[in-house]
Each structure stands twice: as structure tokens, then as C-alpha cells.
Amino acid sequence: MIDFSLTPEQQTLVELARDFSTNEISPVALEYDRDGTPPEDIMRKAKDLGLLYTNIPEAYGGSGMDYVTHYIVTEALNYDCCAIGQMIGISHLSSAAILLGGAEEQKKKFLGPMCESHRSACYCLTETGAGSDAGAMKTTAARKGDTYVVNGSKCYITNGAKSDLLCLFATTDPSRGVKGISCFAVPRDTPGISVGRIEDKMGHRALTVAEIHFDDVELGAENLIGGEGQGFKLAMQALDRGRVNVTAISAAVMQKALDESVRWAREREQFGQPIGNFQGVHFMLADMNALIMASRGMYLQAGWMLDRDRRCSVEAAAAKCFATDAAMKVTTDAVQILAGSGYMKGTVVEKLMRDAKLLQIFEGTNQINRVVSGRGLLAGKSVLF
Numbered sequence: 202m203i204d205f206s207l208t209p210e211q212q213t214l215v216e217l218a219r220d221f222s223t224n225e226i227s228p229v230a231l232e233y234d235r236d237g238t239p240p241e242d243i244m245r246k247a248k249d250l251g252l253l254y255t256n257i258p259e260a261y262g263g264s265g266m267d268y269v270t271h272y273i274v275t276e277a278l279n280y281d282c283c284a285i286g287q288m289i290g291i292s293h294l295s296s297a298a299i300l301l302g303g304a305e306e307q308k309k310k311f312l313g314p315m316c317e318s319h320r321s322a323c324y325c326l327t328e329t330g331a332g333s334d335a336g337a338m339k340t341t342a343a344r345k346g347d348t349y350v351v352n353g354s355k356c357y358i359t360n361g362a363k364s365d366l367l368c369l370f371a372t373t374d375p376s377r378g379v380k381g382i383s384c385f386a387v388p389r390d391t392p393g394i395s396v397g398r399i400e401d402k403m404g405h406r407a408l409t410v411a412e413i414h415f416d417d418v419e420l421g422a423e424n425l426i427g428g429e430g431q432g433f434k435l436a437m438q439a440l441d442r443g444r445v446n447v448t449a450i451s452a453a454v455m456q457k458a459l460d461e462s463v464r465w466a467r468e469r470e471q472f473g474q475p476i477g478n479f480q481g482v483h484f485m486l487a488d489m490n491a492l493i494m495a496s497r498g499m500y501l502q503a504g505w506m507l508d509r510d511r512r513c514s515v516e517a518a519a520a521k522c523f524a525t526d527a528a529m530k531v532t533t534d535a536v537q538i539l540a541g542s543g544y545m546k547g548t549v550v551e552k553l554m555r556d557a558k559l560l561q562i563f564e565g566t567n568q569i570n571r572v573v574s575g576r577g578l579l580a581g582k583s584v585l586f
């Protein structure tokens with residue numbers, strides 16, 4: 202029933218992603234981290250190799266990978282820099298609501314042109330007053346005849362400054378709370394969209410995060426995805442998928458931290474021998490590896506559920522919490538093992554530790570994800586076995 206072997210096609214794709222990470226991301230990861238510039242050239246190259254729109258069906262211009270394959274490839278692409286890796290994979294979250302709720306012609310109309318460029322999409326949910334409480338959003342899409350007029354602002358939008366397509370959530374009926382939220386596919390060149398502040402961050406520095414303003418942005422019925430009031434559900438369904446993605450990214454971050462720690466434990470000599478000879482280091486490496494194995498298993502299980510059209514909100518939230526808390530611990534331990542040379546600015550493990558922190562915060566803080574998981578268990582949603 203359970204088979205962990207990769208198909209020949211998956212093996213080829215993972216090798217392609219690993220080579221891409223080694224050859225295109227690794228050499229420049231620290232440079233992008235220092236400068237905080239968007240990795241546009243790398244996204245362009247990833248697009249040419251079919252690594253940018255992995256989750257989008259071929260009919261709309263993507264590579265058409267199933268969820269499990271997409272997540273395995275995501276782990277490989279995030280190994281050398283999860284900020285660049287996430288810019289490459291951002292369409293997974295931002296296109297999910299359109300794929301789930303859009304009509305055939307909408308998917309072709311909005312995803313097709315996006316897949317021809319390297320700029321990808323962005324997921325416009327969060328506002329200054331609506332972070333964990335996503336349903337409290339104030340951005341409105343007021344109906345005027347056959348059109349909707351959008352006003353409001355979104356913040357902390359990954360790839361918000363450059364993306365070709367915006368997956369926007371706005372309320373079409375403020376009196377109905379979350380049931381009044383609707384989803385829209387919005388091409389970037391729609392008049393009235395402007396980019397505000399670009400954030401300067403502790404980690405994930407190559408991940409561009411921006412404010413976006415909507416001033417009297419006029420949309421038609423063709424932009425509405427899934428009907429009025431369907432937006433919150435679509436946003437949550439997209440986040441289920443995104444949280445599994447974050448689990449795969451966390452596995453990558455941890456694997457890199459472990460590999461750096463093993464390398465150092467072999468090379469670094471103290472008391473006349475490599476520090477890897479000491480039991481204190483064995484224990485740390487063993488615990489790091491166990492957390493990676495468990496996290497990998499969790500994203501594979503949730504991906505398997507998604508490939509069978511099974512709802513995995515509980516599993517995705519549990520996996521996200523587990524793997525991102527694990528990533529914080531594993532990267533902190535890697536800095537501990539490399540000690541002085543791991544704590545210095547501009548080193549690989551120092552970057553990993555800064556990057557790991559955001560994993561616990563975005564796509565739902567781990568506190569919110571525990572709420573999702575706990576509520577789901579009480580409601581009898583889940584469980585595989």
C-alpha cells in the first residue's frame with residue numbers, strides 16, 4: 202500500500218531541481234540574501250526548465266505535476282535558498298484558488314498568459330488589520346452593474362511587486378462576514394493597482410514582500426472566481442495546499458542545516474579529533490535527522506491525500522506546525538554545532554536560522570494552525586488511519 206520509491210519521471214524531475222539548486226541558486230544564495238533583491242533572472246531560468254509552474258496543468262501552460270511530485274520537487278528547489286525557492290514556487294499558493302474555483306475559460310484566460318512569463322502570481326489576502334483573522338478584511342469589491350470596483354490595501358504580499366497576476370480576496374458584502382468574501386483573478390496591468398512599501402526583512406531576504414493598493418480598480422464578472430461569497434473557502438483551501446508546501450520547504454531547510462552540520466562535525470577538530478567523534482554531537486545530529494524524516498513523511502502523506510481529492514486541512518496544519526517548529530530547532534542546533542563560525546553574519550547556517558523563523562509565521566502562524574488542527578479534530582475531520 203505504501204511505496205516510497207520515486208517513479209522514473211519523478212526521479213528525473215528531482216534531479217533537474219537538485220541540479221538547478223546546485224548550479225543556479227547555491228552560488229548566489231548568500232549574495233541575494235545580503236542584497237535582498239528579487240531573483241528575477243533565476244525565475245526566468247526556472248521557467249525555461251518547467252520548474253516555475255509545476256502545479257499548474259499543462260492545458261493552462263504549466264508542468265502539470267501531481268501534488269506529491271510538486272512537493273518533492275519543491276523540497277529539492279528550496280535546499281540552497283528557501284527564499285529563492287519560494288519565489289520560484291509562489292504560483293502554487295497564488296494559483297490554487299483559481300484552479301479550484303475558476304471555470305475552464307477563466308483558467309485559460311488568467312493562468313495561460315501568466316505561464317508565458319517568469320513573473321508568476323501573488324496571493325492577496327492579508328491586510329494590516331486582517332492577518333490571523335483573515336475574515337476581517339476591509340478591502341471591498343462593490344458591485345456596480347456588471348462590474349466590481351475594488352478599494353483597499355493588502356500587505357506582506359509575497360511577489361506582490363512584480364507578479365503578472367493577482368489572486369485577490371475582497372468583500373463583496375461586508376454585512377455577511379467571511380461569507381461575503383469573494384475571490385478575483387486580476388491581471389497586473391488593470392488600472393488602479395499600485396505597489397507600496399517593499400519590506401526589509403530579517404530573513405527570506407530574496408523573497409520580495411510588498412504592500413499593494415487598489416484604488417477604484419474596475420473588474421468584470423469574468424474576474425470573479427467561484428461566485429460571490431466563495432472567496433474565504435477558496436482562500437482556506439489554497440492555504441491547505443500552501444501549508445503542505447511550507448512543510449516541504451522546511452524539510453529542505455533542515456536538510457541543508459543537517460548537511461552543513463555533518464560536514465563541519467567531520468572537519469572541525471578539537472581535543473585532537475573531529476568533533477563528530479563526540480557523543481554530544483551524535484545526539485544532536487540524530488535528533489535533527491529524525492525531525493527531517495518525520496516532516497518529509499508528513500508532506501508526502503498530505504500530498505497523497507490531495508492527489509486523491511481528500512481534504513487535508515488537519516494534516517496540512519499539523520505538518521506545517523511540526524515541520525516549521527522543527528526547522529527552527531534544527532537550524533538553531535546547526536548554528537550551535539558550527540558555533541563561532543556558524544554565528545557569523547553571511548554564513549550558510551546563520552542564514553538558515555533567520556530564514557527558519559518566517560516559516561513559523563507565514564501561511565498561518567503556528568498558533569493559528571494549531572487552532573485549525575484542533576478544531577478539525579473536534580469536528581471529526583481527518584484522519585487517514
Ligand code: COS
Pocket residue numbers: 324326327332333334335336379433434437438440441514563564565566569572573
Ligand atoms: N477548506 C474548506 N472550507 C473551509 C476551510 C478549508 N480548509 N477552512 C474554513 N472553511 C470554511 C468553513 O467550513 C466555514 O464555512 P461554513 O460556515 O459553511 O462551515 C468558513 O470557511 C469559515 O471558516 P471558520 O469558521 O473556520 O473561519 P474563522 O473566521 O473562524 O477563521 C481561521 C478561520 C482562523 C482558521 C482563518 O482565518 C485562518 O486560517 N487564518 C490565518 C490566515 C493565514 O494563514 N494567513 C496567511 C496568508 S498567506 S502568508
